Amino acid sequence: MAKIRLEKGESARSVSLTLGKSVNYIVQAENGVMLPPLDVLEEFCEYFNVPLAVLIDPDFKYPEKYSEILEKLNKLNADELKGVTDMIDLLLKNKK
Numbered sequence: 001m002a003k004i005r006l007e008k009g010e011s012a013r014s015v016s017l018t019l020g021k022s023v024n025y026i027v028q029a030e031n032g033v034m035l036p037p038l039d040v041l042e043e044f045c046e047y048f049n050v051p052l053a054v055l056i057d058p059d060f061k062y063p064e065k066y067s068e069i070l071e072k073l074n075k076l077n078a079d080e081l082k083g084v085t086d087m088i089d090l091l092l093k094n095k096k
Contacts, residue, residue: 001055002030004048019043 005015012030016023019040029036036044045052049067053060060066073081 001026001044004044004050004054005030008048010048015044015047018047 005012012023012026016026019026021040025034025036028034029040041055042052045055050064051060051066051070053066073084076084
C-alpha cells in the first residue's frame, strides 16, 4: 500500500482522510501490523485507480493498463466479450 501511495505522491494523512481512517490505521496497514478488511482495500484501490490484484500479487504487471482494459470491457456485451476472450486465447496459444 505504501509503495502505491508514494508512487502517486500522496501522504498517509490524505489517504486517511479519503478513507475515513486515522493516519495510524493507514501506517499500520502499510507496515503489515494489521490487515484491513476487504472493503477498505477496495476503497484504497479505487482511490488510486489500481486493481486489487496489485495488493495481493506484488508481481502484478501493468496495473494502469489493466484498469483501462477493464473499463473498456465493462462496456461490451456478451458476444463482444466472447470475441475478446477468443482473441486472447489465440494470442496466448501463439506465444507457446
